Amino acid sequence: MQDALNQRVRGWTPFFVLVDGLSVACAYYSAFVLSQLLPPDTVNLVLAPPAKEGVLLALGIIGLLLHTLIWSREGHYMFQLLNGRKLRICAAQVLFLALTIFIYLGLWRNYDISRKLLLMFLITLGPCLMAGKILFMKMLQVLGAKIQPRLRILAVCDEAGEASTREWFSNKTMLGINLCEVLAIEANAGQEAFVEHQLEEALKRGRPNLLIWRLPTDAARTEKIRQMAESYGTHLAVDLQPIVGNMGALQLMEYSQMKLISLHKHPLVSPAHRFLKRLLDISISLPVVVLVLPFLCLGVWIVHRIFSPGPLFFKQSRSGADGQMFKIYKFRTMTVNHGRESVQARANDSRIFTGGGLMRKLSIDEMPQFLNVLFGDMSVVGPRPHMAEHDVLFAMECSQYAMRHTVKPGVTGLAQVRGHRGPVDDASEIKHRVTSDIEYCQNWSLYLDLEIIARTFLHVFSFHAKSC
Incomplete structure (x- = not known):
């Protein structure tokens, strides 16, 4: 299980994209019905859209997939959702889908599409995308506790970091992530043997899938903790924040015999x-x-x-x-x-x-x-x-x-x-x-x-x- 926590969070992205696709389809069908209710077409309501108008739905789905590939990589989509930025995501999706449609129509100027349908489609896109996200997240909140297998997590930190650790995991239950225990080590409990004894007891109690270590460590101690965790079938993830401090985004790179942690990003080297x-x-x-x-x-x-x-x-x-x-x-x-x-x-x-x-x-x-x-x-x-x-x-x-x-x-x-x-x-x-x-x-x-x-x-x- 490589990068278990990140994989569990990012792994929900395809499901949300599927919901977004259904939302785009709902927006298209709603726009088709509403466009017939506007003058002058107020009679002879047709429920099945003609195939010619279906290009809007196809362009909407293509634009949604392109938006996902370009802007939702590396788990950004899910983390923005979990941070309450649904409106921001919906606005970006609507703009991207609208741009895709207008580029297509600009290239194929002779393609005849109802302007009323196009307008109603763009108007209904945002509300439908937002409603789809809200409903799916509500469903996950109800069913999240039943998702199996659950990712059970044991976090080890100092007392100062206990509140922030619990807060970060507070809205992850709906993703099947369960913070089974936070082992908060007192500031004066500096003896390694005492800390490791507490850790082993916690591993026995909770049998977690993942151990998150948020205390300062070195290579020897990390190896000892890894062996202890793996003896209980638990994977280890080490938080580098207590080691390197607030150095911004870190990058781990492997080059043959070297494993480098870069403290800086420099995209313009490419x-x-x-x-x-x-x-x-x-x-x-x-x-x-x-x-x-x-x-x-x-x-x-x-x-x-x-x-x-x-x-x-x-x-x-x-x-x-x-x-x-x-x-x-x-x-x-x-x-x-x-x-x-x-x-x-x-x-x-x-x-x-x-x-x-x-x-x-x-x-x-x-x-x-x-x-x-x-x-x-x-x-x-x-x-x-x-x-x-x-x-x-x-x-x-x-x-x-x-x-x-x-x-x-x-x-x-x-x-x-x-x-x-x-x-x-x-x-x-x-x-x-x-x-x-x-x-x-x-x-x-x-x-x-x-x-x-x-x-x-x-x-x-x-x-x-x-x-x-």
Whole structure:
């Protein structure tokens, strides 16, 4: 029984997907009936949908399966359900199914489908999906105690962790998971022999399928506990939280003679992921550079001629991926030769000429950085690049600062859409930015990049107070 707890939780996913499929079918049939009750078709009610209209049901099922394959992997679907996020899942499913249908209809424009039926189908999808999930979970709550064979679990933890352990298992009964006992070890019960005696007694009493060990341990002690558990037919799972602390998601990898536990994720090490990100960068930066930037250059050049004659671009050395320096391009928004290039701009800064402030508010001054993206020095999304002297100062305040250099810097980033932009006023502001940057580096996905880009448009026009 490999990864027994995770397999028991994730193993219910196909059943919920089956219920979702039935819910989509119910939504389709309900939409067909309701569409006939709307004017002008209010007579001659037909109960059997024509085969031609059945393409909507087929597309709905295909969209549901694609959503499951893409977004519900690694048990995320079940854990979101158990965490009470049914509405969020239903909303994502409806959007994905609607996108699938509209893509199909866009490719086959001549395919004749009733608009009333399509509208009613999209309206009834959400309620039917939600109702299906609620009813199935209610049924599991009633029948869960009868599910056999049950997964009986013995958890060993300290007294401080007893409440959280019981809470996590409180809503798992409907999945056939039974927390038969929590062995809470007192803080002063440090003698291994005493703890192991209590453990053996608990194994005899409960005969659990799975032992979850949530205390600090080492290789020798773990092997001893494993042998004791297996002598009672119990599988052992070791919680690494007491050993490594709050290090984020851990990954176990096996390479021949090595079993490595990685404390960090780095998805952009993958050549495939790097290719996708570079493809996104080029697909966005090339149109901007060719179609948008020339007109912006003309407009900014006119503003310069009127308010502050001088160079069109401001070029400055910034640190990029792996700490490599590069020249960043910006539209100049400050007067020429003010002699304070290393000082961050602030609200009402005397160096900013008339019109420059609005350019900074709307992030127009950042647009030439798409040249850097096209050249490969930057990405559309990533941690913002800083000057070398600021890197030194910020690293003194946050020991993890260098972790943000594992990816290319970006025109926008997760920290910026969360409001952490503009001048840095204190150490907490640095830590907020670095935390967001590291979160992005370790959780990159194409979807996350697209989400940040979309949020950037909203953030730019919010005229954030710290944009100066």
